[in-house]
Amino acid sequence: MSQISYGNINDRVVQSMEPPGRSWLVCMVLILGALSMGVFAWSYQIRHGLEYSGINQSIAWGVYITNFVFWIGIGHAGTLISAVLYLVRAPFRNSIYRASEAMTVFAVMTAGLFPIIHLGRAWFAYWLFPYPNQRELWVNFKSPLLWDVFAVSTYMSVSIAFFILGLIPDLAAVRDESKGAKRFFYKVTSLGFRGTNHQWLHYMRGYLLFAAIATPLVFSVHSIVSWDFAMSSVPGWHSTIFAPYFVSGAIFSGCAMVLTIMIPLRKAFPGFADIIQVKHLESMGKMIVFTSLIVTYSYAVEFFIAYYSGARFERALFWFRPFGEMKGFFWLMVCCNCIIPLALFVKRIRTSLPALFVISILVNVGMWLERFNIVGTSLAHEFVPFAWSSYQFEWVEIWITIGSFGWFFMWFFIFVKIMPSIAVAEMKEKLLPPFRKKR
């Protein structure tokens, strides 16, 4: 940090926003290719119906709902880092929070697509919202699915507002470093911010309130998502542990995704190496290992309660998960979420960026599988034996899933080129300000 000064931070951020090079363009072509295949697969599904996804009569919630929960979970870490860690003044937050917030916004944008894709007839998605139709047939407020509509749309609005609010002073800094049309663009987007005491006073107070309000939202959103399952009577879903279990899982996967994004970002822009320090990424590694232990505990509790309750259907399901025909998903999940993160207890692994990167990807794979296990295996093994079934992945849902990663990374790649991916003002705030008298 010793080489970093106020002006220096501006230079590094502006440097990262220079016109894209060949590697950026190659990545973008791959991303757009994945997205196009996803769009094609979705349009094929719209034309031919949901039979082209793996959804069947028993497993009516398949890959799409798994993807929805997965992406909402990814979005959690951004708000956690920007809001919760802001309130507790965690020192490793400053360098990574802007990219994490962007990740949140894009992840929630991706998650929001999946309930619509899952509907089949996507054009009726507006039926979910309370609006006065001809018969005044309002939505069912007793359904947790409707709570989810409110929760996810509020979370998305708050995440976007928080993200934009944080960007304003940094856009003003970029504006003052730019010329021509670029300057005009940043002049408009920075809303005339010039760092006056009046602006900072109301801005900082507002920002603190945003953080304070967003903090309970972090916990509420994934709790409400978990109630989509827990409020039903399906074995494996009807559990009071679901809300904290989902929240910790979301933080676990979100932190992993932050590492998946920040490590290449640090590599792509050498100027960021002093700003995004290894110790910051190491702290994320610590959060991953901590949340991994919570998730492991939750898995153990689920099995124990199934045994201890004596409920036959619950016991049958928790036998089916590790030993039934879908056992591969379960054991891979245990390996990725419970065993591999334990390596992060070793400082050498925690401070090795290639190791952190590989572990973060495996955690993401594990967390996707966790959601699939919850959604898929519970529905595959409900109360009536003749309705027991298995799940066959279809090419349409596989490409839609790959396309969702294309959609997410497309926005992220655009973001790093047009917006400051490091929080300029907050990084300056953490530096020792220039004093004439030695302190």
Add this chain to the structure above:
Amino acid sequence: MRQKFCGAWATYEYLDDTCEAIKELRRSGFEKITTHAPCPRHEIDHALGNPQSRVPFFTLAGAIIGFGMAILIIYQMSLSWILPVSGKPVVSVPIMGPIAFELSVLLAIFFTAGAILFFIVKDTLRYPVPRSRHYREYNRFMRDRFGIVVACAAPEVSEIESIMKKHQAEEVTCEK
């Protein structure tokens, strides 16, 4: 309509010089002070006498309105079309929780954002800044320089200029 600016503005390299200049200006009776900084600094707030923001009142108002709105929506819509669900009451209080919470948060956020904008505009109108091209195009305030702008009557400009220079201002510009 913004007032015509009369006063002086200065740029500083060091934060302690800026704070000293602000304190002396306030001691000399100048209260229409606007400062610039590349990031929020508590030292400047202390020098200015710890001004407080009223944004939290709007946040609270937003939260209360959001909460009330949620209760009203659920109550009105539940009665407008009776939807019996497994013996639960038509207007059920526990189910109001999640939606009331989400709408409280949503409106609190919107009100906070609105309040930030409102108070910034209000203060900008109350504390005039120069309209000169030189001031508008000075582009180091968001980079690495601190600034002080003082609005005053024409005869007081020279006094402000001398205070600013006394505290090692890099550049002082008087505008009448």
